[in-house]
Amino acid sequence: MDAQNTTLSVQLAVKTIEVRKSLSRIIQKFDGLTLEENTDSPWVDILVLEIGSNPSAEFETIKALLQENVVGNLFLTSPKTTADILLPALRAGAREFFTQPIDVEEVKAAFQKVKDQAHNQNTVADQTVNKGKIYSVLGAKGGVGTTTFAVNFATSIQARDKNKSVALIDMNRLVGEVPLFLDLETDTNWEDIGRNISRLDAAYLQSAMVRHSSGVYVLPAPGKVDTEKLLPAGSLFQVVKSMRNFFDYIVVDGGMYFDENLFKIFTESEQIYLVSILSLPCIINVRKLQQSVFAANGVTNGRLRIIANRFEKKAQVSLAEANKIIGTDISATIPNNYALSMTAINNGKSIADVSRNSNIARAYSQLAESVADSGLERAGGIFSWFSKN
Ligand SMILES: Nc1ncnc2c1ncn2[C@@H]1O[C@H](COP(=O)(O)OP(=O)(O)OP(=O)(O)O)[C@@H](O)[C@H]1O
Ligand SMILES: [Mg+2]
CATH class of the missing domain: 3.40.50.2300 (Response regulator)
Known part of the structure; x- marks a missing residue:
């Protein structure tokens, strides 16, 4: 600006x-x-x-x-x-x-x-403040592992560097599950923060957001629709944008909520991860989303990363076939391990905390590495105490 x-x-x-x-x-x-x-x-x-x-x-x-x-x-x-x-x-x-x-x-x-x-x-x-980077996570279909991806991507970024501040925002109004995945209790959601946007400073955010033992700060979605408290359209985008002043990395669990806020968040996102599984209906959805939603919002292949979750070599659709159908290469695969992913959720932990050497934990760690390499060096500045508390 x-x-x-x-x-x-x-x-x-x-x-x-x-x-x-x-x-x-x-x-x-x-x-x-x-x-x-x-x-x-x-x-x-x-x-x-x-x-x-x-x-x-x-x-x-x-x-x-x-x-x-x-x-x-x-x-x-x-x-x-x-x-x-x-x-x-x-x-x-x-x-x-x-x-x-x-x-x-x-x-x-x-x-x-x-x-x-x-x-x-x-x-x-x-x-004086280098802006933090936004990474959006979306699902090509419900239930494909979008929240699992957002949670483990954020915790892996944090694990890579304890001195960075990492925020995880759950956009899924009513059905948000990030606090459940991390076993966190909190009363404050982004609607409350949106109403206090003029007060948005490090101290307020620190008191309003809840911190997981991994170090990640979580901002949950509202659990109900209160018509009197509804924010003007686009306010969540303003909240996310303002948070760039206080966090090095902001991971957004966008679920499947393709609304005005999410489209605006796309424009500010460093990368957009579209989580899919290698099933035909899901792959076709990826192609449709790529041709419609993403093309219309200026999200080019460079920023859109397609993730094949629950990956198995002998899947219904092979990686090569999926690439052909989509017309773009899948950027990364996350191995299938249902038992491990459920143990992590049931214990409020990241997958790496349950099993650091598992193939899933390694896949997330590589993804975190890929963003950290292009990551920014922020001046310690006024918000550096965020990571020390
Ligand atoms: N790599 C994986 N291997 C096996 N199972 C996985 C993996 N990742 C996630 N799962 C499982 O997939 C299920 C759905 O995960 P999750 O809730 O993260 O999906 P979602 O896309 O966010 O769902 P929703 O549309 O309900 O928000 C969970 O039972 C989770 O344990
Ligand atoms: Mg989810």
């Missing part, structure tokens, strides 16, 4: 026509500000709100807006500047208060302050 070119969105909730006009004029002339007309927009950087005839109700709205995390900065304006308006306005969380008629210089200075701050934040983020 080019920090110099940060553009901030501004929305006006102003009824008085003259005030609205003069604010619009300032915004239109101000380099780096855009006027957001869409009132359904999930986020605005600055909201200018006019306090009118019913201040107490309006203050309640303000509190809700700030809590719901849809507004970055709140500016208020009112024809009255009496203490009964000003004090509750500031207590409610307003950053600036504009008197009326609008003083152009005062408003410009307030916008400039927010712009400078955004610029500084971006510069710090761009210069």
Whole structure:
């Protein structure tokens, strides 16, 4: 991102026509500000709100807006500047208060302050923090071993380097099983974190996420659908994206949820692992997904890695046949060992922790090696303590 070119969105909730006009004029002339007309927009950087005839109700709205995390900065304006308006306005969380008629210089200075701050934040983020890498894991069909792959891939990356911070996110709303696989109990899921996205820092994440004995931090999926708590579309993507500031590696168990969030996560993913088994219906699904979903979302063969799970030499479809049907080579195979994979799940452990020298553990370790080689060296920085706790 080019920090110099940060553009901030501004929305006006102003009824008085003259005030609205003069604010619009300032915004239109101000380099780096855009006027957001869409009132359904999930986020605005600055909201200018006019306090009118019913201040107490309006203050309640303000509190809700700030809590719901849809507004970055709140500016208020009112024809009255009496203490009964000003004090509750500031207590409610307003950053600036504009008197009326609008003083152009005062408003410009307030916008400039927010712009400078955004610029500084971006510069710090761009210069001092190397972004973590995202690896998405998807299933060509249900039950093929997607969660097993995500869990063991993440724990193998962590095992390779204890000093790196590794996160594992379960996208499977209602049917998420990552905590079960790792025998973890937690109340916090990505929906809670999405609601607190403005607080997303290392300390908050560390308290909100649950850590497995392998060292991997887990972020579970919501176990229910609470329509009142539903996040705006695309918010999970924002959570994952922000987490890149705090983790070296982020593994996403995307299951089979091909939704808007996942498509956006694809665009940021280093690699996308499509887990399949060597059965004809599954292989055909791989081909279909490759031609439709992945092609449409700009995921080229370089980033898409097809994994043949539960691999046996004498399978229904041979590796060579599968490659032919799909039109791309399968990148890696994970040997079939049902008993071992179940022992790991039933004990809340990784496969390597149950049997380090097993052929499955070695396959995962090689995969971890392949991403770590192209891995980044992060500066120890502010989040290095993540790995020490
Ligand atoms: N390499 C393997 N060898 C044998 N069995 C395996 C292997 N990997 C996973 N399994 C088994 O496959 C079953 C399904 O695994 P898992 O839950 O990881 O799949 P999934 O694709 O995430 O399923 P769902 O669609 O329900 O989310 C489990 O019983 C697991 O033990
Ligand atoms: Mg699963």
